[in-house]
Amino acid sequence: METGLILSSAGGIAGAALAAPLLSGVINRTKAVFAGRRGQPLLQAYHDIIKLLGKGAVYSRTTTWVFRAGPVIQFSCAALALALLPMGSRPALLAFPGDFICLAGLLALMRFFLMTAALDTGSSFEGMGASREAAFSALAEPVFLLSLAVLARLTGALSLSGMASRLALHPAEGSGPVLALTALALFVVFLAENARVPVDDPNTHLELTMIHEVMALDHGGPDLAFIQYAAQLKLWIMGILVVNALGLGGRGGWACAGGMAALAVLIGIVESTMARLRLLRVPQLMIGAGALSLLALLLTLVRP
Amino acid sequence: MAWLLLSLGILLASGLAAWVLRRESIGLAGALVGCAAGLASAAAPLMTGRSCALSLPWSVPYGSFHLEIDALSAFFLLPLFLVGALSAVYAYGYLAPYRKSQPLGRTWFFYNALVASMALVVTARNAVLFLTAWEAMALTSFFLVVFESERKDAREAGWSYLVAGHLGTAFLIILFVWLGSRAGSLEFERFGNLDSRAAGMLFLLALIGFGTKAGFFPLHVWLPEAHPAAPSHVSALMSGVMIKMGIYGLLRIYICLGPGPAWWGWLMVAVGVVSGVLGVLFALAQSDLKRLLAYSSVENIGIIALGLGLGMLGRSLGIPALAALGFAGGLLHLLNHALFKSLLFLGAGAVAHSAGTRDIEHLGGLAKAMPWTAGFFLLGAVAICGLPPLNGFVGEFLILLGAYHGACAVGHLAAAGAAAIAAIALIGGLAAACFTRAFGIVFLGQPRRRHTESIHEVGWSMRIPMAVLAASCVAIGLGAPWLFASADRVLGPLGVGAGSWAGSGARGCLLGLTLLWAGLLAVALAAAGFRRWLLGGRPIGEGGTWDCGYDRPSERMQYTASSFAQPLISLFAPVLRTRRELATPTGYYPGPADLATTTPDIASRRLFSPAYEAMQALLARFRWLQHGYLQLYVLQLAVTLLVLLIWKLG
Known part of the structure; x- marks a missing residue:
């Protein structure tokens, strides 16, 4: 790859790393507007991270090195996943056939260490959160990879960058309904994987009902900052995938940024108008999303 | 070839000497030297692609002592001798508590003979020799499974293993007799040239016969019984290597039969999906650590079958890239599974050794x-979940890449690809939970x-084998591009043409992977350093x-483990059928409550038990023949002979 292209991709990564916490600001501002509140500042997430990075730490006597390594590994996985992500018209820093499998692998590794670090505390609440995370993510995984199979079939490309640019610049004739179904399936995965309503409620106050938040209960200081920042990066990464599936991503930086902002507002609207589903209902939601991606795949099969 | 004969000789002689002289150290030394010689024999075919053969006459009818090491055989010898040597080192520490109660020389004989018989299985090129080695493998491993024969569960597990193994062998005998009667010889190289119908039947026979050893669902019923009962180093060798002999046999017959129609590949994909998903679900429901690992072997055999099925589809439909990716992914996963499953079994053995329980x-x-x-x-767990940057990911990556190639194709191949993608994703997610x-x-x-x-840490002789296995998992994960230098040679016998591997573009992807994991390690180190710098000098409390x-x-x-698995268990209750026994507290002064859950194997409960009962009921009608009077037995024999004579001569 040329140096210019590498620099451009690296610039994209740096931009994403800086902008990712802003997404939660937009989501919270949308929710505040819906509720008629003034809400927290847009840049609250940045303040939180900086504050946490400046603190000391308290560790439970039950924990081992797994608990301390967890946040570092989670952050590294999320950061590395950025290298595989095409943003705007910039291709990913590293693009090769099957790179999305690596992206899924990195996110799965991140989850693995989130869950083991939670189990390391010996708290039944954190065990409960890990158990739910394991169950829901196991159901989300096939939906995610099947949706990417639809995109691969539609574009004939086996890398995220190839898919994004072809979806934006040379969309296949009459692929609208297929893309809509796929993007919807990916959106459900996006909500489930990032602990948003209707699967999990980031603002919940009861440990019994949490999934993501409860797994980080015992983490504090820089460790919590790593976990929170990694979660924000993950929100950004999966958001870019949804935006790219709609063909917005590859059209350029502004279209991509606009798509991300619209996505954040959409999440805010979903969270303001919907309640969290009962936990027993979540598998049905995931199976529904799987049906959508399967339907999209069937549609690509019958298309000539 | 001389290396292999040397290895076989050392293994058998040292085993016998260990038994007769009651010296364990002879058994261990023989296992180490024999395995080293065996590894040397596999080196040349893998490096140069030149196979070596040896054929000696044998007095058994149709038999000959025909051995050959081609690249495929050498590929199977690699994990065999590696895991064989490491498990032997581990055994020396693991068996220490038993040393007072019983002489262990016999165990070493069976162990070394098991390794030798497996080496013969993958190199034999004559059906009689192959079946003899196959039977020796079944018997020696049976004696290792019933090592603690004073325990009832060990005896029962050994019994079910013996029965299942021989049912599978019955199918193999039919298979080889059929092949031999068509070819007029029991030499492997003469097999082939069959009409498509016969080939299809033979493929099915091989699938059942070898699938019993490999542990395809629902033929896996012996695995969750035998693996927990056996000593851990034997479980590691059996689960890591011996069940792969089933895959080897299936591939060898596939080579003899030729590419075959597309339904073979479809069948393998279906077998893979069913074994993979059900295997990991049952693993999730177990509370015995080694039983869990045994079910996870069923899962991984499923993933291997998926890869090989895609490879077969690619070959039947004439898509070289798919054939290369499917076969390469399946075989790499086979090697990987040998490494991380042995590692996990050795780890589970260390836990049982130290804590005295596997629950x-x-x-x-x-x-x-x-x-x-x-x-x-932990390293083994990350690897077996197919997570980066370890070896498990590389194998599953190749299979998935093949599946995506398939999913982008036209026609029914797209459906197979999509099924494989969904199945591997689901299996991966469930394995992470497990x-x-x-x-x-x-x-x-x-x-x-x-x-x-x-509880205390186990000794060095048990830790070193685990360390070597863990290091190999890391090495394959990070060094994948260089590992595939001999890919063409190993895939060649499977009908994947030279250049197909290069044409699939997988090498570039693997380089990408390595680059990515190097980045991951660098970022992780930097982040860990940053964290250390941040926390340096700050108050760190404990609470x-x-x-x-x-x-x-x-x-x-x-x-608890049960509550952790509960959401998934209840979601998949229709297939798992977990039994709950709940005693709720009652009355004004309630006593303790009690909840027990067990998940018995669905195949043995719903399929094999009813079948055996039906067979027993049928055969009970002939029980009047078995009356116990010797003179009447002689009369029956005489009458039967007479009837046969009249029928034949009349």
């Missing part, structure tokens, strides 16, 4: 007392029972775990 619900917090074992087990549970409950948190407080304001959380309040 996950009773364990907890072992990472503090056994930091080395915990680290190795192994965070296994590692998290056993090694993390607090000890769940008081008696686990005397209890935050339990929502409750100040005295006890070890009994921790989440």
Whole structure:
């Protein structure tokens, strides 16, 4: 790859790393507007991270090195996943056939260490959160990879960058309904994987009902900052995938940024108008999303 | 070839000497030297692609002592001798507590003979020799399974293993007799040239016969019985290597039969999906650590079958890239599984050795007392879940890449590809749940029972084999592009043309992977350094775990393994059929409550038990023939002979 292209991709990564916490600001501002509140500042997430990075730490006597390594590994996985992500018209820093499998692998590794670090505390609440995370993510995984199979079939490309640019610049004739179904399936995965309503409620106050938040209960200081920042990066990464599936991503930086902002507002609207589903209902939601991606795949099969 | 003969000779002679002289050290030394010689014999065919053969006459009808090491055989010899040597080192420490109660020389004989018979299985090129080695493998491993023969469960497990193994062998005998009668010889090289119908039947026979050994669902019923009963180093060898002999046999017959129609590949994909998903679901429901690992072997055999099925589809439909990716992914996963499953079984053995129990619900917090074992087990768990940057990911990556190639194709191949993608994704997610549970409950948190407080780290002879296996998992994960230098040679016998591997573009992808994992390690190191720098000089406190304001959380309040698995277990209840026995507290002064859940094997409960009962009922009608009077037996024999004579001569 040329140096210019590498620099451009690296610039994209740096931009994403800086902008990712802003997404939660937009989501919270949308929710505040819906509720008629003034809400927290847009840049609250940045303040939180900086504050946490400046603190000391308290560790439970039950924990081992797994608990301390967890946040570092989670952050590294999320950061590395950025290298595989095409943003705007910039291709990913590293693009090769099957790179999305690596992206899924990195996110799965991140989850693995989130869950083991939670189990390391010996708290039944954190065990409960890990158990739910394991169950829901196991159901989300096939939906995610099947949706990417639809995109691969539609574009004939086996890398995220190839898919994004072809979806934006040379969309296949009459692929609208297929893309809509796929993007919807990916959106459900996006909500489930990032602990948003209707699967999990980031603002919940009861440990019994949490999934993501409860797994980080015992983490504090820089460790919590790593976990929170990694979660924000993950929100950004999966958001870019949804935006790219709609063909917005590859059209350029502004279209991509606009798509991300619209996505954040959409999440805010979903969270303001919907309640969290009962936990027993979540598998049905995931199976529904799987049906959508399967339907999209069937549609690509019958298309000539 | 001389190396292989040397290896076989050393293994058998040292085993016999260990038994007769009652010296364990002879057995161990023989296993190490024999395995080293065996590895040397595999080197040349893998490096140069030149196969070597040896053919000697044998007095058995149709038999000949025909051995050959081609690249495919050498590929199977590699994990065999590696795991064989490492498990032997481990056994020396593991068997120490038994040393007082019984002479162990015999165990070493069976162990070394098992390794030798497996080496013969993958190199034999004559059906009689192959079946003899196959039977020797079944018998020696049977004697190893019933090592603790004073225990009832070990005897029962050995019994079910013996029955299942021989049912499979019955299919193999039909298979080879059929092949031999068509070819007029029992030499492998003469097999072939069959009409498509006969080839299809033969493929089915091979699938059942070899699938019993490999553990395809629903033929896997012996695995979850035999693996927990056997000593851990034997479980490692059986699960890591011996069940792969089934895959080897299937591939060897596939080579003889030729590419075949597309339904072979479809059948393999279907077998893979069913074995993979059901295997990991049952693994998730187990509370015995080694039983869990045994079911996970069924899962991984499923993934291997998926890869090979895609490869067969690619070959039948004439898509070289798919054939190369499917076969390469399946075979790499086979090698990987040999490494990380042995590692996990050795880890589980260390836990059982130290804590005296394999029940996950009773364990907890072992990472503090056994930091080395915990680290190795964690590494094995990450690898078996197919997570980067370890070897498990590379194999599944290749299979998935093949599946995506298939999914982008036209026609029914797209459906096979999509099914494989969904299945591998689901299996991966469930495996992550299964192994965070296994590692998290056993090694993390607090000890769940008081008696686990005397736990100690195991000795070096048990730690070193785990370290070597863990290092190989890392090496394959990071060095994948260089590993495939001999890909063309190994895939050649399977009908994947030279250049197909290069044409599939997988090498570039693997380089990408390595680059990515190097980046991952660099970022992780930098982040760890940053964290250290941040925390340096700041107050770091210690406290209890935050339990929502409750100040005295006890070890009994921790989440249990059953509750961890419950959401998925209840979701898949229709296939798992977990039994719950709940005793609720009743009355005004309620007593204790009790909940017990067990998940018995669905195939043995719904398929084999009814079949055996029906067969027993049918055969009971002929019981009047078995009256116990010797003179009447003689009369029956005479009458039968007479009838046969009249029929033949008349």
